[in-house]
Amino acid sequence: MIRQLRQALCLLFLVRFLAGDFSVYNAIMKGTLVHCLSLHKDDFQLWNDAIVGVSEKGTISFVGNGCDVKTLSEVYGFSVDQVTNLGRKFLIPGLIDTHLHAPQYAFTGTGTDLPLLEWLNRYTFPIESKYADLQIAEHAYTKAVKRVLSLGTTTGCYYATIHLPATKLLVQIINQLGQRAYVGKVNMDRNSPETYVESTENSLKDTEEFIQYCLASGEEGKRLVTPIITPRFVPSCTTELMTGLGRLAAQYNVPIQSHISENCDEVKWVKDLHPECESYTDVYEKHNLLNEKSVMAHGVYLKDEELQKFADAGAGISHCPTSNFQLASGVFNVRNALDKGVKVGLGTDVAGGYSSSMWESIRQAMNASNTFRFGREFNSVGYREAFALATVGGAEVLGLGERVGNFWPGKEFDALIVDPFVEGGPFDVFEWENEEQIFEKMVMMGDDRNIESVFVGGKLVAGTSKV
Ligand SMILES: [Zn+2]
Known part of the structure; x- marks a missing residue:
């Protein structure tokens, strides 16, 4: 499923690239991306080391693998220095x-x-x-x-x-x-x-x-x-x-x-x-x-x-x-x-x-x-x-499926940066836990202390911006 999605995304990126839609970026972030392509439980996607490009207009320009950052930077026209590394924080839809x-x-x-x-x-x-x-x-x-x-x-x-x-x-x-x-x-x-x-x-x-x-x-x-x-x-x-x-x-x-x-x-x-x-x-x-x-x-x-x-x-x-x-x-x-x-x-x-x-x-x-x-x-x-x-x-x-809800390229960047490791946060993370277990803890026990930044249409509307 994930491989098929990546292939589909690559094709979409190519089409958008040929359309010349990638010149200026509001932000480019690297972290663990979690979103759902549909309500089906198999369409839940936790993508370690993902890169998301946000256009100047506040829409999602591209999504790719962190290990491909050099290639991505050449294809989409950005400098590797522009990438904000979120470490083990999650990037999730609003x-x-x-x-x-x-x-x-x-x-x-x-x-x-x-x-x-x-x-x-x-x-x-x-x-x-x-x-x-x-x-x-x-x-x-x-x-x-x-x-x-x-x-x-x-x-x-x-x-x-x-x-x-x-x-x-x-x-x-x-x-x-x-x-x-x-x-x-x-x-x-x-x-x-x-x-x-x-x-x-x-x-x-x-x-x-x-x-x-x-x-x-x-x-x-x-x-x-x-x-x-x-x-x-x-x-x-x-x-x-x-x-x-x-x-x-x-x-x-x-x-x-x-x-x-x-x-x-x-x-x-x-x-x-x-x-x-x-x-x-x-x-x-x-x-x-x-x-x-x-x-x-x-x-x-x-x-x-x-x-x-x-x-x-x-x-x-x-x-x-x-x-x-x-x-x-x-x-x-x-x-x-x-x-x-x-x-x-x-x-x-x-x-x-x-x-x-x-x-x-x-x-x-x-x-x-x-x-x-x-x-x-x-x-x-x-x-x-x-x-x-x-x-x-x-x-x-709400009839907004074409515009928000996940990180599909072309949608608005309505998103949260979530920090499961925040000091004084509502739960603890142990070294043997993997990213999905940590995300599950966030869903079950997390609160606003874990929410570092809130973006609507690419604009920071709550929290702090580290991008
Ligand atoms: Zn009511």
């Missing part, structure tokens, strides 16, 4: 959080005692309603984005609140801090507290203004932030509102995010609200909110027929196991969804999830899958696959 609530960051790790519907009313809605105040929004959103960047999340798919000014401010903060993101102004026009609800008309008007605001900030492919249509979930949105949002999604060709089948009481409530629909999935489908640009969080109670609808529509699921455990919602069967051909990525779902770290999501995804192994044979998700879900999986779910 992590992709496919579902998190920026306003909820402030109370992450608290309010862990209630199930979803009570939790929303008791903790979430009162906090989110405070974001009408731009000072609160600026303070909390800056902290939230800085925190997730420092943990290695290079792309985040955010819910904001119903407030248009604060949601625009979140976009500004993300742009300033340099993260890649999808941001949605939340829509809620029913079954919501008096202090945190909008009229259908205003909800649609503000959503359209928000989309136009984001799209005006730069051309497609160059913008860091993409607007995403964000009906909170079916119980919060009238048919009229969902119909209008489906229309806006089609008109502006923008992605859609929402929640689906997270909790038993919620599923029953949706059934009561929409007796005309066959299922929760059917409600979104009937309102033109389920397509190849949709990312739906949770999906714990989706039936196989509904998963089939996801696969047929090309819609993705954001699996948020930390949240599913914290809110005692249930356990999503990732293996079953993948077997049905559904796109799956991971999300933290702060503050339903107690941690804004995607490393925790990776571990909890493994634990969640292991619950299906209790007392029976089951092919549960291991650390390689869970890491793949947090990188290439997330990229596919």
Whole structure:
């Protein structure tokens, strides 16, 4: 597999070289590269002594073997002195959080005692309603984005609140801090507290203004932030509102995010609200909110027929196991969804999830899958696959598979330099351990202390640069 990949890469390099795409480099790094070519566990690749060239535009120009540095330097036109040797540090793709609530960051790790519907009313809605105040929004959103960047999340798919000014401010903060993101102004026009609800008309008007605001900030492919249509979930949105949002999604060709089948009481409530629909999935489908640009969080109670609808529509699921455990919602069967051909990525779902770290999501995804192994044979998700879900999986779910998720030449350099040997770090490495064992320790026990640098589009956005 690795040999085939290398042959393919060599061919690609040659084509790109003949196209004259290699003259100036932002950085050239030598270290242990770890990434996944797909979600399949055989496509996990740990490449010792690899060299990665990053173009001036922030894209990956080439990948090659460290022992071939002289030849590579002649072929790609760089000086051997330009190569930064990372030693035994890892170079890995940035992590992709496919579902998190920026306003909820402030109370992450608290309010862990209630199930979803009570939790929303008791903790979430009162906090989110405070974001009408731009000072609160600026303070909390800056902290939230800085925190997730420092943990290695290079792309985040955010819910904001119903407030248009604060949601625009979140976009500004993300742009300033340099993260890649999808941001949605939340829509809620029913079954919501008096202090945190909008009229259908205003909800649609503000959503359209928000989309136009984001799209005006730069051309497609160059913008860091993409607007995403964000009906909170079916119980919060009238048919009229969902119909209008489906229309806006089609008109502006923008992605859609929402929640689906997270909790038993919620599923029953949706059934009561929409007796005309066959299922929760059917409600979104009937309102033109389920397509190849949709990312739906949770999906714990989706039936196989509904998963089939996801696969047929090309819609993705954001699996948020930390949240599913914290809110005692249930356990999503990732293996079953993948077997049905559904796109799956991971999300933290702060503050339903107690941690804004995607490393925790990776571990909890493994634990969640292991619950299906209790007392029976089951092919549960291991650390390689869970890491793949947090990188290439997330990229596919967000429709960014051509741009980020691994080190395929031509993609954006969204990457982390990880130091497993950092002084005062969260785990120890012993001399008899090989690189894969050390990387596994990082996945299972590592944290922001191990993350030396975070790059988005080739630009350093957190940590320190030694390149
Ligand atoms: Zn959520």
